Amino acid sequence: MSGHGAPVPLVAVAHGSRDERSAQAVEALFARVRRLRPDVDVRVAYLDHVSPSPAAALADLAGRGAGEVVVLPALLTAAFHSKTDLPAALAQVRADYPWLKVRYGDTLGPHPLLLDAVERRLAQAGAAAAPDTGLVLVSAGSSDPEANGVIASMADALAARAPWHSVVPAYASAAAPAPGRAVAALRDRGAARVAVAGYLLAPGFFADRVADQAFAEGAAAVSAPLGDAPELARVALQRYEEALRTAPVTVP
Template sequence: MICPTTPPMVAVAHGSRDPRAATTVTELLRAVRVRRPDVPVLPSFLDHAPPAPGRVLDGLARDGAEHAVVLPLLLTAAYHSNTDIPGVLARVRSRHPRLRLRTAGTLGPHPLLTAALERRLAEADVRPGSPDTAVVVVSAGSSDASANATVAALADRWRSRGWWDTAAAYASAAGPTPAEAVTALREAGAPRVVVASYFLAPGYFTDKVGDAALTAGADAVSAPLGAAPEVAELVVRRYDEALLTAREAAAV
């Protein structure tokens, strides 16, 4: 039986055919459990890897859970968070009307993700805010213009940290590409250009971005955010925010 006083967290990642992605999610959720050992934390994936979120929620309902927090491990709000996850939850609610589901916000945008980006750059020997270094923040890209605008806004805000300049780029669905952004900064006179990988886990896009950026003249490409402490802390905060929002709504 599931303890009714501690809602389980069902973390929903994008999913990938690349096994490194699921391994990274496992590492991240292990760090989350260390921070919140009272919370059952369960992984799920929208595509390409088991288990699917609907199956995890079905299992919780069968085990007697009364409520759960569904937490998207997504860095921007776009199609997956706005359409895919609500669709899954609607189907689960139709099967299990007594299971109360709360949906947490996507991880980004949040200052903790910027801190995690700086951690990964530091691991690639890039000093945060170095005035002789331009940074290209690269995300997967989306057909949702607002999601791409979120990444562009992150890059704009980060410029105030002291970098020579910052720019946003996208691995797919939008421009500029990472190679185009690196080339533009080189042509503008940037002494050094590095790429900050705004990805949760390694996979096809991170490999593609790294190869293209280095070929275009980037000096360094950071690793994905993965199980960085800042990301684990942000997952916990999103969980707590979802519970607080639910309590406030119940009190009205």
């Protein structure tokens, strides 16, 4: 609990993009979180391109008398931004406001509910699992092999949940295969149709790249980013509750 018995505030930190659709999607997601927990002060900050920054959001809360806050990486995999960028920003905040207890949550993914969200978006795109239909699960991609490995594991989990011809991972950047190559490879392996699921939080450059490449190689359907899927809001609140049980960030 925060001051006067109020719940601890939540600051969700997204990557940020020059594309206005990205911030709109993130704001829609956390508007859903607010509807689920109207008692919690839920704020959104961005690592790049969009204001406020994490430091500015936390400074505002500290200036208003907050003694404790949960910072949640609004990211789908743990990679450079959650492992390096955001912890560095939090260390500076803790140095500036040493009385502020900052608890750092886990990224939204991986989580079983996100598989439900992926399937929701596929259904909305008109894609259905069938023995002659292949599926490509596409993330933004990372230079962190562990993050890319998470996507491969999620592809395996999706294959176990429904009778797809096969399910393979792909990456919009930084790793192979690219979405178009993955679609072509599945068609070469005998899939009569190929659907593409974007494991992406919001519309923007990567989502557009995925759709362009996939349709160019004959994909039958490409799902929309996860955005404000209700499963993501539930995961965000679970991560918030988990973070309340962690130790505050310390400054070396």
